Amino acid sequence: MRLLSTLALSSLLALAPLVAVAQQSYVNIEQRLSAEQMQATGLDALSSAQLALLNKLLSQEQAVVAQQVEQSVRDEQKGKPPERASKEPISSTLKGSFSGWSNGTVFELANGQRWRVTEGSLSLGKGKTQQNPKVTIAPGLFSGWYLQVEGQNSSAKVQRLD
Structure with missing residues (x-):
């Protein structure tokens, strides 16, 4: 911080x-x-x-x-990126264990950024977790940013918190 x-x-x-x-x-x-x-x-x-x-x-x-x-x-x-900020995807890893997401889930990345899920849900299933998985956060086609965890097909719409 x-x-x-x-x-x-x-x-x-x-x-x-x-x-x-x-x-x-x-x-x-x-x-x-x-x-x-x-x-x-x-x-x-x-x-x-x-x-x-x-x-x-x-x-x-x-x-x-x-x-x-x-x-x-x-x-x-x-702590918001400027409007004219680069729309390049962000690659990092999630800190800690990952078992899915739902609206409101907050993820902290290894690069220090924090993102909150605003749309979408995913569950890896009972007892299934990943440690520090790689993630990509990319801009959507029209608006917003989307988080994708390596190895998962689903993505979550996210909003940067800091």
Whole structure:
């Protein structure tokens, strides 16, 4: 758990400069570029109305980016993967013994992640268990994540807890 807290803090510190930049108030394009740059880009030929519209559009875009960065930071603080996070499957092993799952079952992986079953059930049968089985958690076709234990045909829809 301490490792997760350290990783979350590291992620937050890494994102802090992005948040600071995204939250800065918009500076008009003609104040950011030199006269030579304005001329080289042709922006000096814009009418005042066109320049005002360009600044408005750039300001709105900056506001959207700031919102997205802030949401990413909030998600990181909650331990959720960012929306634009890689949708690559996660391979690990379950900690301890495994005999199946039902709604609400929480699994802890060797990599420290915790996942809760939100849909599905499986029972290996009385007295049958596996120790530290390999698992893959992969994104669904349309939404959600699905856990599959090596050697089992069924999968469970899961939600990350940390």
